[in-house]
Amino acid sequence: MQELLQQLANGVAWGSIYALIALGYTMVYGILRLINFAHGDIYMVGAFTAYFIARAMGAGVGLQPSPLLAAIVLLGAMIVCALLGMLIELLAYRPIRRSSRLTALITAIGVSLFLENAGIRFFGADPKFFPQVIAPKTVMLGGGVIVTNHQITVVVVSVLLMIGLTLFVQRTRTGKAMRAVSFNRDAASLMGIPVDRIITITFAIGSALAAAAGVLVGLTNPKIEPLMGIMPGVKAFVAAVLGGIGSIPGAMIGGLLMGISEYLVVGYISSTYRDAIAFVILIIVLLVKPAGLLGRNVAEKV
Amino acid sequence: MARRALLVAVVLAAVVGADWAGIRFLNPYVYRVLVLCGMNVILALSLNLVNGITGQFSIGHAGFMAVGAYTSAAFTVYAVPPLLGAWGSGGWPAGLAFVVAILVGGAASAAAGFLVGLPSMRLRGDYLAIVTLGFGEIIRVAILNIDAVGGARGFAGVPQRTNLAWVLAVAVFTFFVIRNLMRSFHGRAFLAIREDEIAAEALGVPTTRYKVTAFVIGAFFAGMSGALFSHYTYLHTNSFTFMKSIEVIIMVVLGGMGSLTGSILGAILLTAMPELLRFASAERLIIYSLLLIVLMIARPQGILGRREISLRALTPWRRARPTPVA
Numbered sequence: 001m002q003e004l005l006q007q008l009a010n011g012v013a014w015g016s017i018y019a020l021i022a023l024g025y026t027m028v029y030g031i032l033r034l035i036n037f038a039h040g041d042i043y044m045v046g047a048f049t050a051y052f053i054a055r056a057m058g059a060g061v062g063l064q065p066s067p068l069l070a071a072i073v074l075l076g077a078m079i080v081c082a083l084l085g086m087l088i089e090l091l092a093y094r095p096i097r098r099s100s101r102l103t104a105l106i107t108a109i110g111v112s113l114f115l116e117n118a119g120i121r122f123f124g125a126d127p128k129f130f131p132q133v134i135a136p137k138t139v140m141l142g143g144g145v146i147v148t149n150h151q152i153t154v155v156v157v158s159v160l161l162m163i164g165l166t167l168f169v170q171r172t173r174t175g176k177a178m179r180a181v182s183f184n185r186d187a188a189s190l191m192g193i194p195v196d197r198i199i200t201i202t203f204a205i206g207s208a209l210a211a212a213a214g215v216l217v218g219l220t221n222p223k224i225e226p227l228m229g230i231m232p233g234v235k236a237f238v239a240a241v242l243g244g245i246g247s248i249p250g251a252m253i254g255g256l257l258m259g260i261s262e263y264l265v266v267g268y269i270s271s272t273y274r275d276a277i278a279f280v281i282l283i284i285v286l287l288v289k290p291a292g293l294l295g296r297n298v299a300e301k302v
Numbered sequence: 303m304a305r306r307a308l309l310v311a312v313v314l315a316a317v318v319g320a321d322w323a324g325i326r327f328l329n330p331y332v333y334r335v336l337v338l339c340g341m342n343v344i345l346a347l348s349l350n351l352v353n354g355i356t357g358q359f360s361i362g363h364a365g366f367m368a369v370g371a372y373t374s375a376a377f378t379v380y381a382v383p384p385l386l387g388a389w390g391s392g393g394w395p396a397g398l399a400f401v402v403a404i405l406v407g408g409a410a411s412a413a414a415g416f417l418v419g420l421p422s423m424r425l426r427g428d429y430l431a432i433v434t435l436g437f438g439e440i441i442r443v444a445i446l447n448i449d450a451v452g453g454a455r456g457f458a459g460v461p462q463r464t465n466l467a468w469v470l471a472v473a474v475f476t477f478f479v480i481r482n483l484m485r486s487f488h489g490r491a492f493l494a495i496r497e498d499e500i501a502a503e504a505l506g507v508p509t510t511r512y513k514v515t516a517f518v519i520g521a522f523f524a525g526m527s528g529a530l531f532s533h534y535t536y537l538h539t540n541s542f543t544f545m546k547s548i549e550v551i552i553m554v555v556l557g558g559m560g561s562l563t564g565s566i567l568g569a570i571l572l573t574a575m576p577e578l579l580r581f582a583s584a585e586r587l588i589i590y591s592l593l594l595i596v597l598m599i600a601r602p603q604g605i606l607g608r609r610e611i612s613l614r615a616l617t618p619w620r621r622a623r624p625t626p627v628a
Binding site: 029035092099100109113117118120121234238270273275276279282287291 | 353359421424425428429431432433435436437439440443444446447454544545548551552555556559585587588590591592594595598599602603
């Protein structure tokens with residue numbers, strides 16, 4: 001029982017990171033019907049930006065870890081990645097917006113390869129150790145479950161960001177415009193919604209969330225390297241599909257489900273099967289519900 | 303019939319001749335790149351049948367390649383010695399055993415293709431894509447956990463039988479099978495599904511059966527390519543991650559979806575390009591990815607689009623073949 005609770009706690013912390021990345025996938029997909037393969041690499045850039053900001057401020061050398069430092073690092077990485085996401089959209093995705101979906105997909109893969117290889121060239125292929133921005137501490141929860149304060153930070157920050165995103169999408173004019181564009185881009189454009197600007201904002205928000213995920217991973221798993229985004233990127237996309245792609249609550253549920261199931265497999269079966277469980281769950285869910293857990297089934301028009 | 307036999311003989315002679323010349327006149331590095339080009343040509347052609355011709359979106363091709371590679375390697379390592387004894391280690395019996403191994407790899411992969419093709423009954427577009435990706439990864443992780451084929455250590459001790467002649471022969475075979483298939487009654491059904499699935503269904507094309515068939519045939523050839531791979535170089539599941547599937551998709555899209563000669567061109571270009579860019583060592587993969595983005599923006603339909611390079615167009619002095627009346 002204690003073992004189970006422990007794995008659940010670890011799974012929730014890891015799943016919140018998947019959920020944050022999955023949100024970016026699902027938002028971009030909802031609006032452009034594009035699988036933005038470069039999203040996992042933006043998460044990597046987020047982790048590295050945070051690393052460089054923290055080093056520049058003197059973390060790990062003289063500066064003591066503090067929540068303020070962590071907040072500055074987090075915000076800095078989110079802003080840099082938001083700009084990067086907007087730049088990628090402008091340079092790579094905008095010119096091919098009217099082309100076929102597959103062309104767009106290959107372009108996204110090209111951007112992903114570019115970020116990975118530029119990362120290897122400029123950050124170095126060897127893993128870097130993320131400086132401690134918050135002093136580590138272990139916390140006893142009820143039932144003998146032990147978590148670190150880093151894991152708690154991950155969950156709290158993720159939940160705050162998700163609440164913020166939900167409020168933004170549901171309560172603001174821009175959020176309403178985003179929903180309209182995702183519902184029907186042409187109709188939204190006819191209603192006077194600046195579609196290009198909404199798409200740019202979507203990329204900025206999605207990329208900022210991925211950057212936050214990158215920083216949070218750096219906090220709990222302090223080894224970062226330029227190819228770290230590939231696997232989490234794919235799994236977060238799977239999480240988004242699992243929850244029903246295009247649906248924001250779906251991405252959150254999918255991410256949590258994925259993190260928890262991975263930790264259960266690691267705890268009870270074998271860590272070598274960790275990378276496969278995500279896909280097994282996905283296939284089972286899609287065979288039962290082809291549009292994902294919260295996805296809408298679109299009727300086929302003849 | 304006699305003409306066809308002659309054609310096969312000429313092709314075989316050309317293939318063996320190319321290998322003979324390649325070993326003697328090319329340096330081993332260029333020879334190796336050519337062999338890899340050949341394997342990628344087979345992969346691209348087979349994926350084109352699923353993605354370009356039938357219009358289904360599969361990103362799990364590396365999984366089929368892995369099934370073919372590991373089954374054929376296991377066949378050669380575990381089944382051939384007890385069957386042939388000392389005969390199996392060289393000469394024509396070894397060659398024959400290798401042909402069987404390639405076919406076993408293809409057949410095992412075709413069986414996997416059938417399993418993966420089944421969900422295509424219910425799923426479309428991106429959902430199908432992500433399920434094929436998932437199957438590819440599950441296959442990889444499953445193989446990683448089979449100790450008899452080396453697991454995480456990689457499968458050592460597979461005899462090296464592949465050379466340029468084998469690869470070219472299989473590539474030519476793949477090309478002609480898919481080309482003839484496309485010109486047949488069944489090929490028209492595949493194309494009809496790509497163009498409009500609902501209309502095809504309404505006209506009486508059994509779409510589900512053809513979609514699964516496309517997966518099975520595509521997987522068969524990918525498995526043969528895997529068999530060639532496993533008898534050529536060090537075998538490890540790391541060669542079959544989804545990045546490999548993506549590489550093959552890029553070849554197909556770059557050459558032109560649905561164009562067979564385009565797939566050949568795309569496979570050769572994409573295998574050779576990283577090698578040609580070697581002078582820029584550290585930056586070569588950055589240049590490669592930028593070239594990919596620029597190409598997609600400048601020519602989204604791929605290099606050839608849906609057109610084919612045909613010998614007839616290159617040899618205008620030959621009489622045009624009368625077009626068959628459909």
